[in-house]
Every structure is written in structure tokens, then in C-alpha cells.
Amino acid sequence: MxxxxxxxxxxxxxxxxxxxxxxxxxxxxxxxxxxxxxxxxxxxxxxxxxxxxxxxxxxxxxKSVNRTEEDCHTYQRCGGCNLRHINYEETLNIKKSVVENCLYKALKRNVKVNDVIGMKNPLYYRNKLQYPVGIDKDQKAIMGVYSTRTHNIIPTNECFIQNKECQIIANDIFYFIKQNNIKPYDEKTLKGTVRHIIIRIGIKTNEVLVTLVLNDNNFNKEKELIEFLCKKHENIKSIVKNFNTKNTNVILGDKTEVIYGNGYIYDILGEYKFKISPLSFYQVNPLQTEILYNTAIKFLNDNTKNDVALDLYCGIGTIGIFASKYFKKVYGIEIVDQAIEDAKYNAKINKIDNIEFFAGDVEEILPKIIERENIKPSTVFVDPPRKGLDKNTIKVLQELKPSKIIYISCNPATLARDIALLEENYNLKEVQPVDMFPYTSHVECINVLHLK
Ligand SMILES: C[S@@+](CC[C@H](N)C(=O)[O-])C[C@H]1O[C@@H](n2cnc3c(N)ncnc32)[C@H](O)[C@@H]1O
Structure with a gap:
């Protein structure tokens, strides 16, 4: 014992x-x-x-031959990376076996999983930094990352997976907050003003969007902040305030107010330009995102020109827009209104007129849209959040019977659960992991299912 x-x-x-x-x-x-x-x-x-x-x-x-020197001084406590003590090639092997094991457990058989597509340079890849701001035990302002499974903030000056410029801007904002005695949020008393600093950068456009997540209306140094930041960083295109007054782990509230610029930035993926707003989902590793989308497209049938496709959980419309030139028509569905506004705008600026977007919960509106628009898709892309597909959506897909489902997943456990259900009518033909989150244990995976 x-x-x-x-x-x-x-x-x-x-x-x-x-x-x-x-x-x-x-x-x-x-x-x-x-x-x-x-x-x-x-x-x-x-x-x-x-x-x-x-x-x-x-x-x-x-010692394993795959053990490497730890290069990051917050690694032992930080909740971000958890594979930095292993050489990068081996982390890809570990991710592959995580996918294999999840599929084996759910499907009760071995499934061939392709080698994970890794990054040439797996450093500083994140285009979005989100640092909590709080107070330490001496009541001093603190900014950094949460330690593993807690809300204790570890002060962070340098992070090896965040874009470097985002880190410099975050440090400048934190300096400004301290200099101007703006109160950090205190999770114990639920009082104070600044909860999070979020910086997003368009890796190809170099445009920066700053979001300050606030707990109250006491941030009254807007002009000074704009002058201080924009003088130093000419590529800051917009600064917004987001209000989150709830006692919650969710970072963003529903309400945003633009205090500088248009309230959004652009980035470029492949041959397309995308507008990104503060509340919209956008993949955090754009170099790998291009590979992810192009690989998904590679799995399409040769001739789909007269076919219809669905892009479920479409965010700002990226997958649907990438796929649009291979189909007669594409329909996208997404729950966040602001993301759907971005998606419609993105179709327009990329001169794509064979795509339509709908805002709503896939579970609720997919059956209605299929009926109303009389949609008979040959291909359905699904890219759900970590919790995977709900049972109703799986049932709708079983009845709809597209000849191909391309399931992009960021959680192999829910993926395997869903594939076990879809296998009633589908054969799993291809499993292709792509490393979107180097040195973390997260695994992204493209899965191709053919109708039996
Ligand atoms: C993993 S992201 C994928 C977004 C997009 N396909 C991309 O590659 O950028 C999942 C998306 O699903 C959306 N979402 C979450 N739950 C949803 C639901 N029940 N119905 C529709 N969309 C949902 C999220 O807002 C998010 O944009």
C-alpha cells in the first residue's frame, strides 16, 4: 500500500x-x-x-536523452508551458501518442495517427498575450501569469512563447498603471480597476490591438495612456476598454468601448486578410494556422466545385473563406455576434460572394438553417471549442450524411468521444495533428471522416 x-x-x-x-x-x-x-x-x-x-x-x-536545460525562470510554477524540459522533437512524439491513446480508449482499436506537424522555430509564436493584473501579499501591483491550477500571479518579464513586442507593450502598460496609481483588481475583495491586459498582434500586418479588462469605471487616464503608448509604439492601431464586473474565471466581459482607433486590427493568413475584433476568436499561432487550414483543404475531394460546404464554429470565417474557392457555396455558423460581423466583413474585403454567415448556437440553429436554406452539403468542417460536439449536432450530422466531415479539434479526449459516435455512419480515414501550441500539452488535430 x-x-x-x-x-x-x-x-x-x-x-x-x-x-x-x-x-x-x-x-x-x-x-x-x-x-x-x-x-x-x-x-x-x-x-x-x-x-x-x-x-x-x-x-x-x-536521465532521458530527451531532457533539456530549462531556459525559463518561471517554468516550474507557470501554468502556461509544461513541456519545456523536453526537447521539441520529443514533445511532438508525446502529442502524437496522446492522440493515439485517446482514440484507442474510445474506439477500442489502434488508429493510425500521422506524425505531428511541428514548427521550425517554436519560440515567441503566440499573437495574443493576456496577463492578469492583481496585488501581491505586500499589497503591491503585480502582473504576470497564473501559476499552475491557481490564481496566484507570478511576475513575468519574459515569456518564450509570447510575441516579443506584445510583452514590451504589456510591460509599458503595467509601468503606466503603477506610475498613475491605478488600482489593480483584487480577487479577494472584488475591488480595484484593472483585471487583465490583453495585447493582440497581426503577425503579418504588425498591427496591434490593446484591450484593458476593467472591473469598474475608474480608469480615468485614457488620454495620457494613449499618448504614452502610441508615441512609443506606432503600430498600435486601437485601444479598447472591456468591462467585466463579474466574479468569474472568464476573462472578457460582454461590453467593450473603443478609446483609440477603430476597435479592431487586421491580419493576413494565406492570400486572405482578416479583421479581428476584441471579442472574436482568432487562432493564437498564425504560422501554424495557415498549415492547419491548408492541410484541411488538402483532404478535400478533387472536385467539389458544384458542392456546398458548412463551416461550423466558424469564428471570423477563416476556414470557410479558405475553402470558398473549392465550393459553389459555403455557410458558416458561430455563436459570438461580433465574430459573425467580422466574418461577413472578411468575406466582403476578400471579394468572396459565395459564403453566408449566421450567428447562433450550432446546436440550436443548424437544423433550422439546413431546413430553411435546403442545404445538402458534401463537406462539413467542424472546429468546436474544447468541450467538442453536442449530441444533437452529432445526430443532425448523422442524418444530413455529408460525404466528408473534417473535424478540427483542440481536445483529443472529446474528439475521440465524438468520433466513437460518428463512426456509426463514418470511417475515420486520416488523423493529422498540427502543433499549434509548442511546449504546452495542448494538441490540435485534423480528422477526416468518410461516409460509409
Ligand atoms: C476553436 S474556435 C474555432 C474558430 C475558427 N474555426 C478558427 O479556426 O478560427 C471555436 C469557435 O466556436 C465558437 N463557439 C463556441 N460554442 C459555440 C456554439 N455552441 N455554437 C456556435 N459557435 C460556438 C467560439 O466562439 C469559437 O469562435
Whole structure:
């Protein structure tokens, strides 16, 4: 029987979903943070549950050849990256086996998963920085990243996955907040003004959008902030205030107010230009996004020119717009109104007239739109949030019977669950992971399903 605080020497036999090492002691699975498959490690047991336990590394007795020097001083506590102690090539192998394991568990058979398409230079890739602002135990203002599974803020000067300029701008805003005694939000008392600083950059256009997430109306140094920031950073195209007064983990509130510029920026993906507003989803790694979309398009049939396609969970219309030239007509559906406004505008500026967008919950409006517009798609793209597809949408897809479903997923567990249901009518033909989030344990995956 395992006991808390006892020490053991274990062999790490695998890596789990969060990159953690897995060992077995007397048949009990033990998860060990930052241990790597193939290593022999002395561990201390931290917590024992009925069928599994958690341990921590005391000493690495035999090191994996894939272990690398940790280059980031906040890595041990930060909730962002969790694979920085492993060489990049090996992180891709781990992600591939995470997808294989999820599919195996749900489908009860081995599925061929292609090698993960990685990045040539997996550093500074994020186009969106969102740092919480708060107060430390000495009541001093603090800005940084949340430590793993907590809301404790770790001060962060440099992050190896965020765009460098976004970091400089965030540091400048934080300096301005401190200089002007603007109150950071205090999660304990729910008082204070600034909750989050969000900076988005168009990697191809270099345009910057700054969003200040505020808890109250006491941010009264707008003019001074605009002058201070825009003088230093000429590529700041817009600054907006977003109000979030709720006691919630959700970062953005519903209401935004533009205080400088138009309230949006542009970026370019492939041959298309996209307008991005503060409340709209936009992929955080645009270099890999082009690869993701082009790979999805590559899986289309040769001739779909007379066909109709659906782009479900379409965000600002990116996948539908990429696909539009291969189809007679494309329909997109998305729940965020502002994203649908962006999508319609994006179709217009890219001179695409065979695409139509609808705002609403896919579960609710998909059946209505199919009936009203008499849509018979040959291809359906789905790119849902982490929770995957709902049962009603799966049922609608089963009845609609498009010859191909291209399922883009950011969560292999819900993906596998949904594929198990779709397999009643579909064969899974291709599984292609793309590394959208290097050094984190997140895995993005394109899956191609053919009608039986
Ligand atoms: C992973 S993102 C994909 C967006 C887009 N396809 C892209 O590549 O940028 C998922 C999108 O689904 C939207 N969404 C979430 N729940 C939804 C629902 N129930 N109905 C419609 N859209 C939803 C989100 O707002 C978000 O834009």
C-alpha cells in the first residue's frame, strides 16, 4: 500500500496528457510532474487516491536523452508551458501518442495517427498575450501569469512563447498603471480597476490591438495612456476598454468601448486578410494556422466545385473563406455576434460572394438553417471549442450524411468521444495533428471522416 511522503525508485514507463511521467508501483499508477519516459527517478509520494497517486521528483537517477536545460525562470510554477524540459522533437512524439491513446480508449482499436506537424522555430509564436493584473501579499501591483491550477500571479518579464513586442507593450502598460496609481483588481475583495491586459498582434500586418479588462469605471487616464503608448509604439492601431464586473474565471466581459482607433486590427493568413475584433476568436499561432487550414483543404475531394460546404464554429470565417474557392457555396455558423460581423466583413474585403454567415448556437440553429436554406452539403468542417460536439449536432450530422466531415479539434479526449459516435455512419480515414501550441500539452488535430 502506497503511503504519502514515502520515497520510491521508479521507472517512468510513459508520459500522460499533461506531459507528466507515469510509473507503476504495485499496480498503482503514479503521476510524476516533469518526469520523462525512460527515466529512473527517486520520487516522494504526495497524494494517494483509490486507484492512482501523485509523486514528485526527488532525484533523477537515469536521465532521458530527451531532457533539456530549462531556459525559463518561471517554468516550474507557470501554468502556461509544461513541456519545456523536453526537447521539441520529443514533445511532438508525446502529442502524437496522446492522440493515439485517446482514440484507442474510445474506439477500442489502434488508429493510425500521422506524425505531428511541428514548427521550425517554436519560440515567441503566440499573437495574443493576456496577463492578469492583481496585488501581491505586500499589497503591491503585480502582473504576470497564473501559476499552475491557481490564481496566484507570478511576475513575468519574459515569456518564450509570447510575441516579443506584445510583452514590451504589456510591460509599458503595467509601468503606466503603477506610475498613475491605478488600482489593480483584487480577487479577494472584488475591488480595484484593472483585471487583465490583453495585447493582440497581426503577425503579418504588425498591427496591434490593446484591450484593458476593467472591473469598474475608474480608469480615468485614457488620454495620457494613449499618448504614452502610441508615441512609443506606432503600430498600435486601437485601444479598447472591456468591462467585466463579474466574479468569474472568464476573462472578457460582454461590453467593450473603443478609446483609440477603430476597435479592431487586421491580419493576413494565406492570400486572405482578416479583421479581428476584441471579442472574436482568432487562432493564437498564425504560422501554424495557415498549415492547419491548408492541410484541411488538402483532404478535400478533387472536385467539389458544384458542392456546398458548412463551416461550423466558424469564428471570423477563416476556414470557410479558405475553402470558398473549392465550393459553389459555403455557410458558416458561430455563436459570438461580433465574430459573425467580422466574418461577413472578411468575406466582403476578400471579394468572396459565395459564403453566408449566421450567428447562433450550432446546436440550436443548424437544423433550422439546413431546413430553411435546403442545404445538402458534401463537406462539413467542424472546429468546436474544447468541450467538442453536442449530441444533437452529432445526430443532425448523422442524418444530413455529408460525404466528408473534417473535424478540427483542440481536445483529443472529446474528439475521440465524438468520433466513437460518428463512426456509426463514418470511417475515420486520416488523423493529422498540427502543433499549434509548442511546449504546452495542448494538441490540435485534423480528422477526416468518410461516409460509409
Ligand atoms: C476553436 S474556435 C474555432 C474558430 C475558427 N474555426 C478558427 O479556426 O478560427 C471555436 C469557435 O466556436 C465558437 N463557439 C463556441 N460554442 C459555440 C456554439 N455552441 N455554437 C456556435 N459557435 C460556438 C467560439 O466562439 C469559437 O469562435
Amino acid at each position: 502506497l503511503k504519502k511522503n514515502e520515497e520510491y525508485v521508479v521507472d517512468i514507463i510513459d508520459n500522460g496528457f499533461q506531459g507528466e511521467g507515469i510509473a507503476k508501483i504495485d499496480g498503482i499508477t503514479v503521476f510524476i510532474d516533469k518526469a520523462i519516459k525512460g527515466e529512473k527517478i527517486k520520487i516522494k509520494i504526495l497524494k494517494v487516491q483509490t486507484n492512482f497517486a501523485y509523486g514528485k521528483i526527488i532525484e533523477i537517477l537515469e
